[in-house]
Amino acid sequence: MGSNQADAGYLAAQAQVRTIPVGLTARKIRERLIEFAMFLCALSSVAITVGIVWVLLFESWQFFSHVSIINFLTDTEWTVLFENPRYGILPLVTGTVVTSTVALLVALPLGTVIAIYLSEYAANPVKEILKPILELLSAVPTVVFGYFALLFVTPALQSLLPELPGFNMLSAGIVIGIMIIPYVSSLSEDAMKAVPVTIREGSYAMGATRFQTAVRVLIPSAFSGIASAYVLGFSRAVGETMVVAIAAGQQPHLTLNPMEGAATITAYIVQVSMGDLPHGSIAYQSIFAAGLTLMCMTLLFNIGGYLLRKKFREIY
Amino acid sequence: MKNVVFSVALVALLGLFPKASKAQLIQIDGSSTVFPITEAVSEEFQKAKKGVVKVTVGIAGTGGGFKKFCRGEIDISDASRPILKQEMETCKQSGVQYIELPIAYDALTVMVNPKNDWVKALTVPDLKKMWEPTAQGKITTWNQVRSEWPNSPLKLFGPGADSGTFDYFTEAIVGKAKSSRGDFTASEDDNVLVQGIANDRNALGYFGFAYYIENQKKLKAAPIDGGKGAVMPSAKTVEDGTYQPLSRPIFIYVSKKSLDKPEVREYVEFYLKNAPALVKQVKYVALPPSAYTIGMEHVKKGKVGTVFGGESQVGIKIEELLKREAQN
Amino acid sequence: MVTREIQAKVAANKRFDGIFAVIGLVATFVGMITLAALIFDLLTDGGGRLTYTFFTAFPSRFAAQAGILSAWIGTCLIMFVTAVTAVPMGVAAGVYLEEYARKNWVTALIEINIANLAGVPSIVYGLMALGLFVYQLKLGQSILTAGLTLALLILPIVIVATREAIRAVPSTMREAAYALGATKWQTTRDHVLPYSMGGILTGVIIALSRAIGETAPLITIGALTFIAFLPDSPIKAEFPFISFEWLMSPFTVMPIQMFNWVSRPQQEFHLNAAATGLVLMVMTLLMNGVAIYFRYRFRKWIKW
Numbered sequence: 039m040g041s042n043q044a045d046a047g048y049l050a051a052q053a054q055v056r057t058i059p060v061g062l063t064a065r066k067i068r069e070r071l072i073e074f075a076m077f078l079c080a081l082s083s084v085a086i087t088v089g090i091v092w093v094l095l096f097e098s099w100q101f102f103s104h105v106s107i108i109n110f111l112t113d114t115e116w117t118v119l120f121e122n123p124r125y126g127i128l129p130l131v132t133g134t135v136v137t138s139t140v141a142l143l144v145a146l147p148l149g150t151v152i153a154i155y156l157s158e159y160a161a162n163p164v165k166e167i168l169k170p171i172l173e174l175l176s177a178v179p180t181v182v183f184g185y186f187a188l189l190f191v192t193p194a195l196q197s198l199l200p201e202l203p204g205f206n207m208l209s210a211g212i213v214i215g216i217m218i219i220p221y222v223s224s225l226s227e228d229a230m231k232a233v234p235v236t237i238r239e240g241s242y243a244m245g246a247t248r249f250q251t252a253v254r255v256l257i258p259s260a261f262s263g264i265a266s267a268y269v270l271g272f273s274r275a276v277g278e279t280m281v282v283a284i285a286a287g288q289q290p291h292l293t294l295n296p297m298e299g300a301a302t303i304t305a306y307i308v309q310v311s312m313g314d315l316p317h318g319s320i321a322y323q324s325i326f327a328a329g330l331t332l333m334c335m336t337l338l339f340n341i342g343g344y345l346l347r348k349k350f351r352e353i354y
Numbered sequence: 355m356k357n358v359v360f361s362v363a364l365v366a367l368l369g370l371f372p373k374a375s376k377a378q379l380i381q382i383d384g385s386s387t388v389f390p391i392t393e394a395v396s397e398e399f400q401k402a403k404k405g406v407v408k409v410t411v412g413i414a415g416t417g418g419g420f421k422k423f424c425r426g427e428i429d430i431s432d433a434s435r436p437i438l439k440q441e442m443e444t445c446k447q448s449g450v451q452y453i454e455l456p457i458a459y460d461a462l463t464v465m466v467n468p469k470n471d472w473v474k475a476l477t478v479p480d481l482k483k484m485w486e487p488t489a490q491g492k493i494t495t496w497n498q499v500r501s502e503w504p505n506s507p508l509k510l511f512g513p514g515a516d517s518g519t520f521d522y523f524t525e526a527i528v529g530k531a532k533s534s535r536g537d538f539t540a541s542e543d544d545n546v547l548v549q550g551i552a553n554d555r556n557a558l559g560y561f562g563f564a565y566y567i568e569n570q571k572k573l574k575a576a577p578i579d580g581g582k583g584a585v586m587p588s589a590k591t592v593e594d595g596t597y598q599p600l601s602r603p604i605f606i607y608v609s610k611k612s613l614d615k616p617e618v619r620e621y622v623e624f625y626l627k628n629a630p631a632l633v634k635q636v637k638y639v640a641l642p643p644s645a646y647t648i649g650m651e652h653v654k655k656g657k658v659g660t661v662f663g664g665e666s667q668v669g670i671k672i673e674e675l676l677k678r679e680a681q682n
Numbered sequence: 683m684v685t686r687e688i689q690a691k692v693a694a695n696k697r698f699d700g701i702f703a704v705i706g707l708v709a710t711f712v713g714m715i716t717l718a719a720l721i722f723d724l725l726t727d728g729g730g731r732l733t734y735t736f737f738t739a740f741p742s743r744f745a746a747q748a749g750i751l752s753a754w755i756g757t758c759l760i761m762f763v764t765a766v767t768a769v770p771m772g773v774a775a776g777v778y779l780e781e782y783a784r785k786n787w788v789t790a791l792i793e794i795n796i797a798n799l800a801g802v803p804s805i806v807y808g809l810m811a812l813g814l815f816v817y818q819l820k821l822g823q824s825i826l827t828a829g830l831t832l833a834l835l836i837l838p839i840v841i842v843a844t845r846e847a848i849r850a851v852p853s854t855m856r857e858a859a860y861a862l863g864a865t866k867w868q869t870t871r872d873h874v875l876p877y878s879m880g881g882i883l884t885g886v887i888i889a890l891s892r893a894i895g896e897t898a899p900l901i902t903i904g905a906l907t908f909i910a911f912l913p914d915s916p917i918k919a920e921f922p923f924i925s926f927e928w929l930m931s932p933f934t935v936m937p938i939q940m941f942n943w944v945s946r947p948q949q950e951f952h953l954n955a956a957a958t959g960l961v962l963m964v965m966t967l968l969m970n971g972v973a974i975y976f977r978y979r980f981r982k983w984i985k986w
Contacts, residue, residue, distance in 0.1 A: 069867050076778035079771045083796050083841065086810075086834050090802060093810045119515030121487065121524075121533035148709045155706025166981075170967075170974045172713050176888050177966035178720060179895035179937045182959050185944065186720055188546065204550050205539060216716050220888060223713075225843060228881040231981070232850030245692070247699035263846040263881075266797075270842055273801030279898055288514045288540045299539070304803040308898050309542060311805060313516030314385060314416035316440045321516075322417065329806050336801035340794050381932075383904075390946070393908045394743040400910055410932050411908035413942065414901060422904075427823075543945050545952075568947035636743055637947065 094333065097326035104320055110327065116290040116301075118324045119310070125324065127331050129290035133207065133300035134332065137282055140211025140296050141218065141275040146268060148215070149222025153264075156223065157230040157256065158248040169224060176220040184284030187213035192285065205287030205299030213285065214278050221271040229263020230256045265347045269340065276336055279304040303332045378617045383412035384419025384432030387518065387562065388604050390636040391458055392432050395625045398632065402624070407617045416518055420607075424450050429612035430622075433605045434460070434518035439664035451610040451658040455622070455649045456672055457629050459639040461563040461587045462523055462600040465573045469555045472496070472503050475577045475584035478599065481527045484508065484558070490535035496556065510538035511547045511559030518602075523560055526599040526668040548572060560600075563587060564637035592639040599668050603641070603675075610658055619653070626650050645672050721963070728956030736957060740910035741939065745950030748943075750958055752909045754965065756825070756933040757894060759913065761969060763829025763929070764836070764893050769886055772837050776844025776882075781870055793845075800838035807835045808899025816903055823904025825913065826929040831899055836889035843885020847878035877984060883977040887970045894966050897937040906934045907942045936962045 102110070105125045113126025152172070156165050191209040196202045233256050241251040257264060287299030288309055301309075307325040315321050382392055389411060396409040414422065416433045423431035424445040437445075437454070445452060464481070466473050483489065483499050496503040513519045515532065525531040541547050544561045551557040552572035566575055566587070577584035580598035591597040606625070612618045626649050630640040651657075661675050739749025783789045811831035815821045821830075851874050859869040875882075913931030916924060936958055944955040 065865065069865055072867050073778070073782055076774040076782065079774035080778040080783070080792065082771060083775060083799065083837065084792060086837070087795050087799060089814055090799075090806060090810050093813055094806070117536055119520075119532060120536060121530055148712060151706055151709040152713065155703070155710060159703050159706055166978055168710060168714075170887075170970065171717065172710070173884075173887055173891065173970065173974075174963065174967060175713055175717055177891035177895065177963060177970065178717075179897070179940065179959060179962055181895075181897060181937055181941050181944070182720065182724070186723070189549075190719065190723070203539075204553075205541075216713065219713050224884050224888065225846065225881075228843075228884050229846060229850060232847070232878075232881065234852055247695045249699045249702045250695065260850070262849055266842050266846050269797050270800055270839060273797060273838075274892075277801045277803045279803050279805060284541075284543065284546070288542065289536060289538070304805070307803060307805050309514055310516050311809065312386075312413075312415045312418065312898070312901060313514065313542075314434055314518040314521070315516050316417045316438050317421040318440055318444065319417075326809075329803065329809075333798065333802060337794070337798050340797045340801075343797070344790065344794050379932075386942075386945070389907065389942075390743060393741070396908060397742055397910065405911070408911050409908075410906045412901070412904060412906045414904070418902075545945060545947065548947075562947075565947040568949065632743075 091333070094326050094330040097323045098330050101320060101323035101327045105327075114292050116306075118321050119315075123321070127303075127328060129292040130301060130303045130306055130328055131331065131335070132292055132294060133282075133286065133290065133302040134276060134304070134335075136294060136296050136300070137207045137211045137214065137278075137286060137302055138272070138275045140208060141214035141278075142272060144212055144215025145218045145222050145271055145275070149219045149267070149271065150226060150264070152219065152223040153226035153230060154249070154252040154257075156227045158252045169227065173220045173224055175217060178217070180217070180278065180280040181284070183213050183217055184281045187281055187285035199297065202297055203299055205285065205289075206297055207282075207286050207300055208296040210282045210286040211296060214275050214281050217278075217281070218271045218274050221274055222267050225267035225270065226260070226264045229260035229267065232263070233259045261350055262347065265343065265350075269343050272339065272343075273336060276332070277304060279308050283308050303328045378407050378615070380407060380409045380430070380612075380618055380621055381428040382409065382430040382432060382606075383414050383422050383428045385416040385434040385518065385604070386413040387434040387460060388432035388457075388606065389413050390564075391604075391629070391633055391638060392430075392606070394632040394636055395621075395628060398628060399621055399624050403617075403620075407621070409621070420444075423452070423607060423609065424448055426450055426609070426611070429609055429615075429618050431607040433607055434602075435521060435666055436605065436662035437607060437660050437664065442660065442664050452607045452660075453610060453613070453652055453656070453658055454605060454607055454660045454662075455626070455652065456603040456605050456641060456645060456675075457625065457649075458604050458633045459592045459601045459641060459672075460519075460604050461592045461597055461639055462519060462526075462560055462602060463563050463566040463587045464558065464560045464576045464578060464600070465551055465566060466558050466576055467551055467555045468572070468574045470558075470574060473558075473576050475579050477579040478527060478581070481578075482529075484510065485524070485534050486528045487533055487535055490537050493535075506556045509550075509554050509557040510535075511550045511557060512538050512540055513544065513547070513561055514540045514542050517542070519561060522602045522666055522668070523600070525666050526602075531666060563592075563639065567637045589634065589639050593642055595672075601639070602666075602668075603672055604638075608653070610656060613653070613656070622653055623650065626653070641672055648677075721960070724956045724960045724963075727953050728958070728960050731953050731957035732960070736954075737961075741908050745943075745948055745954055748951075748954055750936065750939055750961065752912060753934050753936045753939040753958070754961065755912055756905075756909075757935045757962070757965065759825050759928060760828045760832065760933065760935060761890065761894055763826060764832040765886075765890060767830060767833035768836050768840055768889065768893075771833070772840025772885075772889075773844050773882060775837075776841045777848065777870060777875070779841070780845045780848040781866065781874065796838045796841050800842065803898075804835055804896055805898040805902060807831055808902030811899065811903050822930060823932060824930040825933050827903050828900055828905060828933060828935070831903055832893040832896060835896065835899065836893050839889040839892065840882075840885050843888070844878070844882050847881025847885070848874055850881065851877045876980070879980040880977050880984070883973045883980070887973045887977075890969060890973075891966050894962065894969065895937055897935075897941050900935055900938060904932070905938050906932055907938055909934050936965070 110125050114128055115124040115126050116129045117124045187209040241255040282302045283305035288301050291300040310325045392411050419431040420441040422428045495505050496508050497505045521531045524534045544565045547559050547561050548569050551559045577586045585591050585597045587597050592601045608622050626646045633640045736749045738751050742748040815827040821827045855873050859873045913928035940955045940958040943951040
């Protein structure tokens with residue numbers, strides 16, 4: 039009879055339901071394991087930071103027992119390697135800030151314009167060729183860029199600005215900017231590409247030009263990705279070592295004028311750690327103090343960048 | 355099918371790697387100034403031993419080299435300056451004993467632009483006036499150094515303040531190591547300094563002899579008057595000690611414990627025997643033959659310690675130095 | 683607005699659009715021209731040195747006999763270790779942070795932290811790796827240490843790129859998968875990751891390109907400049923046929939060899955350095971080529 043069949047069916051279903059939880063548990067365990075493995079990977083980034091901060095703090099501690107922090111932060115000369123050492127970090131800080139600013143002034147506009155061009159204007163086959171070629175820029179060894187800045191860009195700039203010294207922050211900054219163009223352009227273009235086509239087509243349907251679509255619709259939608267690209271570009275510019283060591287000079291110099299030579303924090307660290315100074319001397323320990331300062335600077339900037347991004351993120 | 359082909363290709367490719375035999379390894383690290391000499395010696399040594407002994411050479415810098423040396427990680431340390439007190443302490447604490455072997459001279463050459471026709475010779479007081487810390491911002495033209503020189507800007511070039519070259523030059527000229535004005539164009543890469551001087555009529559700079567020899571068309575070396583007349587730097591004047599005070603010895607430091615290994619002992623003896631010829635090839639200046647003989651004796655006797663007392667010594671003949679009592 | 687005004691505005695917009703197309707092309711060319719200038723410069727100096735002996739000879743004090751054998755093999759082996767370490771770890775970390783982690787202040791801290799790590803100078807990574815890998819973990823001055831150091835260096839780039847790529851996948855995709863009863867991992871593996879592969883691969887390309895050109899951190903952890911022998915072969919003739927001894931071998935890499943040669947006084951060494959630079963760029967292109975090919979395929983396949 040009908041109800042018997044229904045009962046049988048119900049009982050059968052019950053029997054099956056009772057067996058399902060076993061399968062679910064095994065799957066749950068696997069899920070948890072995978073999640074845990076991924077969590078460990080994410081934790082590794084924290085572990086790396088701890089390691090780096092530990093190394094920096096450990097050596098800086100000994101440095102700061104000889105040099106007062108106030109003196110370190112306010113003195114205007116960094117002559118650690120000379121006979122009467124002075125330990126003011128400001129010249130190195132201005133060196134880093136000026137070169138990075140020049141680099142970002144080159145890379146951010148150019149990179150974004152290129153990203154818009156590749157995203158909206160270039161035909162697909164052209165784009166798939168141009169993008170790897172631009173990415174090849176980030177593959178050039180930094181040593182090559184350094185010598186390029188020194189031997190090619192500086193003389194070229196000197197023909198425009200005759201007063202330009204052989205070592206200056208302008209060439210170094212420009213070359214670093216060119217070097218990080220792929221960071222900005224490739225990652226931004228990816229972010230813009232990932233915006234759903236419905237949004238893009240909606241904009242075109244309303245009669246917007248390619249430029250208007252890109253600027254008013256795509257960039258706000260892809261803001262998170264583009265901001266990340268900017269932050270990565272900034273980090274790369276600040277952390278760049280060899281280009282500045284070769285082209286900007288190695289004499290710390292407190293100036294905001296990019297047309298002069300100066301040393302950045304990174305160039306100083308490389309110079310001393312690969313030089314002839316005894317390890318364990320106060321001059322050697324000064325590189326850790328300088329590195330710590332750099333990390334604090336980038337931390338402040340990154341916190342600011344994060345808060346800004348949080349405010350302006352758009353979700354679709 | 356594709357996978358099979360791929361795997362076979364991979365195996366075939368990897369099989370191209372030569373089979374390494376269980377060879378002995380000699381590890382050397384340190385100064386990039388000494389590197390070309392050590393490279394030459396290691397190259398010839400490996401050829402002579404037909405690959406039975408392997409040698410590796412790094413360029414972590416004199417400071418980095420001593421750090422590894424005093425930790426017992428390397429057998430030989432390349433050094434462009436004598437071992438300093440701090441490093442002597444570290445080695446003492448870790449029980450590493452070393453044999454100090456000068457192996458060549460690096461003549462610091464003062465160079466000017468070929469179009470510079472007013473510098474006939476430079477005395478130590480001239481150079482001191484140009485380079486001492488008080489000159490910073492004040493001595494900016496040639497005629498401030500000697501009134502008969504032209505009133506054109508004085509453009510100075512030199513190695514970075516972390517290098518042994520800088521230390522030695524300041525000690526020899528100004529009288530105290532690292533005592534120098536700060537407003538000169540500094541670079542780690544001496545080739546850059548060559549370029550700088552070659553492009554500026556009013557330039558003056560100092561760096562290693564090898565860079566002068568290779569760029570003789572672009573640069574003009576200034577004879578140095580160390581008190582006994584103007585002497586041009588050359589292999590001869592450095593070797594017989596007349597080019598003073600800018601001839602500096604460069605060293606290798608060998609760990610006494612490593613000398614117990616037969617291959618290291620052979621290597622060091624090979625080094626001292628072939629240094630005169632090889633040093634010339636890489637454009638450094640050889641020490642007088644007696645210096646190498648004395649070095650060989652020290653190796654045989656196991657004479658440890660440094661004769662420099664943990665700091666640089668300027669202007670003393672190498673044989674005198676080697677005869678001194680060594681300090682540990 | 684009057685029709686004529688509207689038409690004028692539309693025409694102005696169209697004109698600017700055309701102008702911007704030119705601006706964009708010029709901007710792209712700035713990058714390309716720099717690249718072309720660099721390659722041209724390297725070619726004219728080093729092109730003549732690209733002989734068979736150059737690739738199969740060891741370094742030497744005679745510039746004409748010196749070769750890059752130990753250098754390019756060192757670079758290949760190290761990049762292999764770096765890629766195998768950094769890519770899975772970076773992608774896993776990015777996936778976790780984006781898909782699994784709760785959006786609280788801890789994750790915000792980790793996000794800031796990762797962006798900060800991208801700005802640490804490479805030599806500081808070298809100094810840290812010296813203390814950690816070489817001394818503490820006793821891995822020695824080996825290929826393994828070098829690969830791990832570079833992997834740590836580029837990890838932030840991979841993580842950031844992965845996160846952005848995953849973030850860009852519309853939530854409709856995920857929700858559709860969940861609606862059909864997929865677990866979190868199934869959704870991620872089969873739905874989110876394939877769509878974000880393109881962006882992830884871009885990050886991998888940029889990251890590996892950075893790693894291959896690094897000099898300073900490797901010198902700090904003990905990379906050599908003169909090494910006239912190769913590491914042990916991974917394939918052995920006896921059991922167990924695969925050996926990992928090469929991981930613990932001393933090494934050198936192309937950028938270091940180049941850096942050393944370019945600082946020598948002899949002009950002939952500078953030519954060698956230019957040739958090395960060229961070869962390095964070709965190697966990078968080959969390495970990226972694999973990722974570029976996959977990225978192209980993935981991007982073609984996206985259907986939204």
